Amino acid sequence: MASAGSGDEKAATVTLISSDNEHFEVPEAVATLSQTIRHMIEDGCTDGGVPLPNVTGRILAKVLEYCNKHAAASDKDELEKFDKAFVDIDDQATLFDLVMAANYLDIRGMLDLTCQTIADMIKGKSVEEIRETFNIKNDFTPEEEAEIRRENQWAFDD
Amino acid sequence: MGMGMGEEEEEDRADFLQWLGPDTSAIVFTLLHHPADLARASAVSRSWRTFVIANQFSKIQCLRVCPEVSNFTSIEASSSGSDVKEDVGSSAAAGWENQKRDHRVYMHLSHSLLSHYNSRNCIIRCIGASSTDNFPEETIENTLEPIDHVEMSLSYWSSGGQRDPSFPECLIYMLHSDLCLIDEIKIQPFQAFFQYGSPIYSAQYVRFRMGYPKLPLCPEQLVSDENEGQLTADDNYTWTYASPEFPMLQNVAQSFKLPHAVVCIGGVVKIELLGRIQKQAIDGLYYVCVSHVQILGNPLSQELSVAPRENGVVLKYHPEPRRSIARCSDLGGEDGSSPSNWHNFATRIWQSGTGRGIGWNQALLSRLLFGPPLQLLEEDDDGDIS
Numbered sequence: 001m002a003s004a005g006s007g008d009e010k011a012a013t014v015t016l017i018s019s020d021n022e023h024f025e026v027p028e029a030v031a032t033l034s035q036t037i038r039h040m041i042e043d044g045c046t047d048g049g050v051p052l053p054n055v056t057g058r059i060l061a062k063v064l065e066y067c068n069k070h071a072a073a074s075d076k077d078e079l080e081k082f083d084k085a086f087v088d089i090d091d092q093a094t095l096f097d098l099v100m101a102a103n104y105l106d107i108r109g110m111l112d113l114t115c116q117t118i119a120d121m122i123k124g125k126s127v128e129e130i131r132e133t134f135n136i137k138n139d140f141t142p143e144e145e146a147e148i149r150r151e152n153q154w155a156f157d158d
Numbered sequence: 159m160g161m162g163m164g165e166e167e168e169e170d171r172a173d174f175l176q177w178l179g180p181d182t183s184a185i186v187f188t189l190l191h192h193p194a195d196l197a198r199a200s201a202v203s204r205s206w207r208t209f210v211i212a213n214q215f216s217k218i219q220c221l222r223v224c225p226e227v228s229n230f231t232s233i234e235a236s237s238s239g240s241d242v243k244e245d246v247g248s249s250a251a252a253g254w255e256n257q258k259r260d261h262r263v264y265m266h267l268s269h270s271l272l273s274h275y276n277s278r279n280c281i282i283r284c285i286g287a288s289s290t291d292n293f294p295e296e297t298i299e300n301t302l303e304p305i306d307h308v309e310m311s312l313s314y315w316s317s318g319g320q321r322d323p324s325f326p327e328c329l330i331y332m333l334h335s336d337l338c339l340i341d342e343i344k345i346q347p348f349q350a351f352f353q354y355g356s357p358i359y360s361a362q363y364v365r366f367r368m369g370y371p372k373l374p375l376c377p378e379q380l381v382s383d384e385n386e387g388q389l390t391a392d393d394n395y396t397w398t399y400a401s402p403e404f405p406m407l408q409n410v411a412q413s414f415k416l417p418h419a420v421v422c423i424g425g426v427v428k429i430e431l432l433g434r435i436q437k438q439a440i441d442g443l444y445y446v447c448v449s450h451v452q453i454l455g456n457p458l459s460q461e462l463s464v465a466p467r468e469n470g471v472v473l474k475y476h477p478e479p480r481r482s483i484a485r486c487s488d489l490g491g492e493d494g495s496s497p498s499n500w501h502n503f504a505t506r507i508w509q510s511g512t513g514r515g516i517g518w519n520q521a522l523l524s525r526l527l528f529g530p531p532l533q534l535l536e537e538d539d540d541g542d543i544s
């Protein structure tokens with residue numbers, strides 16, 4: 001969005017519209033952490049706002065929290081602390097929604113961060129623990145499971 | 159997107175593989191760097207196992223630590239000691255069997271590559287030198303003898319003399335196994351204490367190549383005076399790895415640490431000695447002399463071996479321990495059926511099995527490996543499904 005008025009020093013903003021029709025007016029410098037939005041701004045199709053049908057208002061608010069913090073380019077330790085707190089989420093559904101939003105909006109740092117969080121939930125866990133973490137049903141027959149474990153016995157010391 | 163838990167109460171745990179698309183799920187799986195994590199992930203459920211196999215994450219784990227693994231054009235696996243070529247019904251089913259096989263073998267390879275080991279000298283014998291001044295007194299075999307500091311041993315290899323100091327030399331060795339993980343090479347140049355000034359016949363630079371012989375090497379041919387230059391000529395070998403050039407210090411045994419641990423495919427290591435620096439006073443010719451060589455690392459699992467084929471080199475897996483391919487053995491006349499693009503199979507299987515396309519692209523793959531773009535999806539490197 002072009003800034004209003006001549007000689008006006010206000011930074012350019014863009015309006016993002018969530019799937020549930022919440023409007024967020026965001027400085028371009030922040031919104032362009034999303035490559036998707038950056039391309040749209042460059043192509044000049046952001047007049048009247050950018051609809052994001054795949055992202056709810058609740059998730060978009062969190063995404064913008066991330067973008068605001070990272071666009072401010074603070075110090076590395078501070079960003080690390082922020083990131084750690086950002087993904088400290090009990091609710092897996094929110095975490096997954098953030099992954100999908102980061103992917104859709106093409107925000108590399110956030111995608112890496114959220115995917116790493118999920119990977120960390122798998123690392124070092126036994127098979128049973130992984131199933132427990134993600135509430136996954138074991139659909140192997142006992143014979144199939146025994147065969148799979150036998151193939152890589154070294155990985156299954158439980 | 160519903161949770162589909164079949165429970166009335168809010169369930170805050172869910173199978174991310176069902177929620178996220180294949181691309182983002184793939185990112186999560188490639189962040190599992192430890193082979194054990196991947197092995198366990200493939201035992202969680204059918205959909206997880208299918209996903210791991212169809213996306214070749216075990217191969218990606220290998221490539222991440224050893225890019226040389228991309229040299230394998232295909233995999234052959236045998237069970238109970240014989241190569242099984244099943245006649246499976248449809249080609250899609252055959253493709254899936256091959257993917258399972260590939261997963262199994264790369265899983266074994268990544269476990270082998272990433273297991274802790276105590277570095278040891280992997281040289282089993284010498285193949286030959288580019289030239290030798292006095293054969294057999296100054297043979298390459300002497301480089302296998304460690305220095306005897308007490309006696310200032312005169313066990314060393316000497317190249318032939320040259321007027322041109324830029325004339326290169328090389329030493330070629332054979333390693334314990336078809337597959338060895340090499341992380342360090344030690345070379346001690348020779349100091350001629352018996353000559354005035356105790357000159358050190360070092361080289362300016364050294365570079366290493368690793369690979370396999372195009373034709374099997376027979377013991378009778380090795381380290382022989384007659385065919386020296388011939389035996390060490392590059393066209394006898396296919397090199398799967400070339401190191402950067404390392405400057406040589408001139409006066410000490412030097413340890414060359416490779417930028418990353420390299421898997422030597424085929425058991426042959428070539429040490430290139432570039433740029434001579436020392437003239438021999440008597441004849442005014444430049445020589446390179448080496449006292450001792452060690453190639454340090456870890457021979458990989460005996461269940462893995464390699465075999466050259468017309469179009470490249472194949473990785474073989476035999477669950478029972480077997481000798482690495484005898485250097486003189488028949489290459490074997492198995493002809494694979496025509497290779498097919500795994501990507502199409504994986505996509506078809508994936509779509510028929512769990513209804514999702516994978517959408518691989520070079521950019522995503524590069525990104526997953528956090529490195530320079532790899533040639534994983536180019537024609538000659540796709541895991542052939544034969």
